[in-house]
Amino acid sequence: xxxxxxxxxxxxxxxxxxxxxxxxxxxxxxxxxxxxxxxxxxxxxxxxxxxxxxxxxxxxxxxxxxxxxxxxxxxxxxxxxxxxxxxxxxxxxxxxxxxxxxxxxxxxxx
Amino acid sequence: xxxxxxxxxxxxxxxxxxxxxxxxxxxxxxxxxxxxxxxxxxxxxxxxxxxxxxxxxxxxxxxxxxxxxxxxxxxxxxxxxxxxxxxxxxxxxxxxxxxxxxxxxxxxxxxxxxxxxxxxxxx
Numbered sequence: 001x002x003x004x005x006x007x008x009x010x011x012x013x014x015x016x017x018x019x020x021x022x023x024x025x026x027x028x029x030x031x032x033x034x035x036x037x038x039x040x041x042x043x044x045x046x047x048x049x050x051x052x053x054x055x056x057x058x059x060x061x062x063x064x065x066x067x068x069x070x071x072x073x074x075x076x077x078x079x080x081x082x083x084x085x086x087x088x089x090x091x092x093x094x095x096x097x098x099x100x101x102x103x104x105x106x107x108x109x110x
Numbered sequence: 111x112x113x114x115x116x117x118x119x120x121x122x123x124x125x126x127x128x129x130x131x132x133x134x135x136x137x138x139x140x141x142x143x144x145x146x147x148x149x150x151x152x153x154x155x156x157x158x159x160x161x162x163x164x165x166x167x168x169x170x171x172x173x174x175x176x177x178x179x180x181x182x183x184x185x186x187x188x189x190x191x192x193x194x195x196x197x198x199x200x201x202x203x204x205x206x207x208x209x210x211x212x213x214x215x216x217x218x219x220x221x222x223x224x225x226x227x228x229x230x231x232x233x
Contacts, residue, residue: 001172003155036219038156045205045226046148046156051219089156093217097169099146099158 004029004090004102011108017078020105022090023071028100030071034093037066037075040104041086049088050075077107085109112136114206114224122231128193132206132224133186140164140184144209146220147180147191149202157202161209161217162189169215196231203228 005023012018022029022037029035035053038046048057050066053073063078073092077084090102118130132145139145146161160170162180170178179192193200204227207220 032216034216034218038220045223046220047223048219048221051210051221057221091156091158091219096172097215098171099161099169099217101148101156101158104155 001028001094001096001098001100004092004100006088006090006102006105008103009106009108011110012077012080013110014080014082016080017076018080018107020075020077020088020090020107022073022075022092022102024073024092024100025071027095028092029068029073031095032093033068035066035068035073036091037064037073038089038091039084039086040089046089080109082109112208112222114208114222116204116206116224116227118204118227118229120228120230122196122229123233124197124231125195128191128196128200128204128229128231130191130204130206130227130229131188132190133188134208135187137208138184139182139187139189144169144211144215144217145182145189146207146209146217148205148207148220149200150205150226151199151202159191159193159204163215167215169217198231201229201231 037050147159208222210218
């Protein structure tokens, strides 16, 4: 299974909004609403931000939102804060009953 | 509060078998969810290894399937990972996580993670 495609890096200024894309195929992202997003700070374990394309677990800020169109899912972070600087990973369930991750995106808050 | 804790040798020789255990506290494995393993080589992204249900039903990454075994021990409320014939390229932080699934076993996402344990493959 091939990794989902994410931009290597994105950046934005405090208060701005940014969007991270995650492109797969009809066998994963496009075929299921089981896309999730994770935030990972250096040296820490990943944290679930979004599941089922657009749902937030309890305790996750509503500044984080998810969407999907065709084979591409997106994570939008609004009102950027310094603490949002981290690596972000998408993942999807696949038609082979497996899970595939994206390569990760490094977010820099300028 | 659900907590997961990985444990196992931090150093494994090439061609040998990597063995890790994930102890679960605050939740009974037998109550539901799948339980999975994910790894992350230094400076690289996440890779899903596989997952297991308390019944023993498993899903594995196809690229690792021939070398991976994930087992569950409900009496100890823990699950384990064995990866055989390891190479230096498999040096990584290994995480265990709780996997949210639907009634058919489709994986929604991983909502609780262990802190991770570093495994170095070297002679």
